[in-house]
Amino acid sequence: MWNIPNILTLLRIVLIPVFVLLFYLPVEWARLSCAVVFSIAAVTDWFDGYLARRWGQVSPFGAFLDPVADKLMVAVSLLLLVQSEPTPAFAIPAAVIIGREITISALREWMAELGARTMVAVSYIGKFKTAVQMIAILLLIYEKPLWNIPVYTVGFVLLYIAAILTLWSMVIYIRAALPSLLGERQMGGSLERK
CATH class of the missing domain: 1.10.287 (Helix Hairpins)
Incomplete structure (x- = not known):
């Protein structure tokens, strides 16, 4: 369970509250920081699947968690963006x-x-x-x-x-x-x- 692809997937979930906090920071660089966090999440989304297949570390836990992490980050991002406009x-x-x-x-x-x-x-x-x-x-x-x-x-x-x-x-x-x-x-x- 604790292989690098799964850790990267868990990282995406951990980044969600960080993303939310940064989004609401009353500072000029808040949106840039959010964009960086979202970019990291997007890159790890591709990277964890690639590594899991490349290293033969595809697991039921990873197969379950990967789409959950993706959907959570996308849904939270869209909700925050709609709330801001x-x-x-x-x-x-x-x-x-x-x-x-x-x-x-x-x-x-x-x-x-x-x-x-x-x-x-x-x-x-x-x-x-x-x-x-x-x-x-x-x-x-x-x-x-x-x-x-x-x-x-x-x-x-x-x-x-x-x-x-x-x-x-x-x-x-x-x-x-x-x-x-x-x-x-x-x-x-x-x-x-x-």
């Missing part, structure tokens, strides 16, 4: 992203009970969505223009792109799970209702 234009994509994460987590859990979890395994569109989502949140956290680039505006546009990709990937997962959701199973090339 409580507008429908911001709340809608945030609600879509958080709602999708809850829906797909429940779907994966249910499919695992049926022994069909691989039908809703992470897809390429899901990975691309995650990358866009992380960049969007990072830019929104940092918010200040950089080299005359309107960082906040770019982050806002990417958040909507992430929300669209979120819905797209959710449709893909639900379509893959639909036979099981409808109580059907694949038998010799045809669907048979259970």
Whole structure:
């Protein structure tokens, strides 16, 4: 359990309260510090999975904790950002992203009970969505223009792109799970209702 990939995953969870405290600090460098913490979390998200596979340290504990850490950091970040700018234009994509994460987590859990979890395994569109989502949140956290680039505006546009990709990937997962959701199973090339 206490291998480096799992420790990196736990680090992401430990960073969440640090992130929240920094977000509310009444100092000029608070958002920059939050962006750094979020970047560390995003890098360890990729790095822990890579190391676990590379070193053959994939474990049930890590497989459970990794997506939990990801979803917690994303949900907390979006909640803080919406709280700092409580507008429908911001709340809608945030609600879509958080709602999708809850829906797909429940779907994966249910499919695992049926022994069909691989039908809703992470897809390429899901990975691309995650990358866009992380960049969007990072830019929104940092918010200040950089080299005359309107960082906040770019982050806002990417958040909507992430929300669209979120819905797209959710449709893909639900379509893959639909036979099981409808109580059907694949038998010799045809669907048979259970």
